[in-house]
Amino acid sequence: MLGLPSAGAGAWTTWSVFAITITMVVMTISGWMLLEAFKNYDLKVSFNTVTKDILGDKVNMFNNLMVYFVGGILLYAYITSSGLILQDVLGLDSKITSILFVFVFSPFVWHSTRAVDRISVILILFMVLSFVFGVSGLAIKVDMSILFNTIDEKTSYAPYAMAMLPVALTSFGYHHSVATMRAYYGEEEKAKYAILGGTIIALSLYVLWLFSIYGNLPRSQFGPVIEQGGNVDALLTTLGSVIESEKVAHAIHTFSMAAILSSFIGVGLGVFDYLADLFKFEDTKQGRAKTWLMTFIPPLILSLLFPFGFVIAIGYAGAAATVWTCIIPALLVRKARTLENGDKGFKAPGGKPMTVLVISFGILTAVFHFMSMLGMLPAFTG
Template identity: 85%
Template structure:
């Protein structure tokens, strides 16, 4: 079978050898953001055991689907992303729909992070939130404009800071975990399983790193190393999610989540609810610091993925001028939207989880199925599992999207505390 001109294998040998830890931290930083901060309220109905099952299942599926993208990309030059690969393999219509979903989710997340950071910096710096948002974008998007290596370096620092602030803040809660609260043994008639379905869309957004897969492949120049970095990143994220949920669910009784859920599950509402068990102001400040670092790391990680994706979409060159153009189309639209509609993302981000199922589950599975149909489909890197795994990943994505819309329509059981 003849291959299109873009189906070429890049044999470039990298002189530099980026660390797997750096790549894993980039992936983890993309995952650990606003999604994590929303997990406690999203999982309040399912509580500890079912929440752990939901996020573990999601982590496994999201890791495998990321590997499927790596396998589909192996026929292409290292600089390509979703746009070129999807267009070649699935056609213009599928590519156009996928483009819309990728940018919608990436843009909405950047929009949310920019707005949230502006509100946080307003309190810290004492300046207008809009000015804070502009400063935030100008300063921290510069790392993305500079290089993936710069993102690597700051991601490692942010992950270290997040771990330290998280450890200090959560340690104050972890040492006081009450097992009867953690497993809700005081409420023998409670029903948990039905609420796990509504949690899946939030769990999926907590592992939505797939727009960074091509960045990892280009960074390492090797699918096998990128595979390890992806697994490392999703494992780090899963571990942090476990610690976070155990610490929250082990201190704040399930029936006291009502006020948190009413206020959208934001960190301030959660800290207010935890006020009775947080005895130290330093612990509360550490959790706030962790939240800020999580938003910043996700902004940079998501920004890198969208940046590389749009560079491929618009065919901008990898020069200072070309990267400046890519920076403009990546960061200016969400910044402008944040300045004009600073609170509109609350509604829009609700649909981001459903939209993300397209490019985190469905498209990767369809791409790898098409890739394996090539004459040399069995050569080189190969994601685990055959047709059954492809069907399972697609099924997980479809069901997650269905659960999301069912929850928004009030069809799924809604936990109110």
């Protein structure tokens, strides 16, 4: 969420909203495809187990690498970003605050899914309050000429939307948690509505956030933020130059911290459960401790040794995420429908044409990413 404004600075308001809306629809349907693929398995089954059973060992191994790569990179980014924000609050070195962040909040994931559920509710309420106060302070000052960049009428926007898609896709990358949600709710239908509700809430917040940022910070002033790879701290610093109220600035910082923390424990839970199943760690204190070490220590070490290495790696995360958010779910459901009882129970909408659409969207997003990396797409520099 915090990286969307800089990722969409070239596409600006209309095309950025269009890109994330299309992404939200496809990501919701692909999540439902996973639910359909899981429906004839035990509630405790995982993404790893189902992929191995339906698509085979080689495809599953590749999928596992992509899931861990994206999850690990996101945790790496959250740890680094939280360290930078807490550094200003606590007056300590960012490496120390990153360590504190991991050791204070990752135990919620180690404890249980219910603990994550409870702390997430609190964080969401906290986010809503700080978001309403902070964003309302920005929203009442939105300048329509800035929001729609009417000052520069000759500028093009659509070409930049292609480069935004990988970041937008990563913003809806919840799929490694679908098995956890299914087990938690006990059935596909409830999990289906949880997924839909979650993606709608996320989309609404993303759009409100983009409107508030783009309505206050001129497109031409995104240069310093983009130069630092869209670093959250750089965005907040640049935004601070156009926010007159110190209270609004503090609210935005508070919201940013809550957003990172809620994402951290959410992604952490998905990776945790995925690794526990992959390595067959027992659901005991000792087994969960092993899973905790594999989930949180590698990204923490990377954050301490290479604080901004995630800026480069997270670009690849968008392309890697297309594998397990689009391509694998569609392939799973196509194969699952040919198996025994595949036509009974919960079904994702759209039939075969929808699986083709989801796979095509994933492939195109990955292609756009690599084209961007090779300089083959327009690059906005501010």
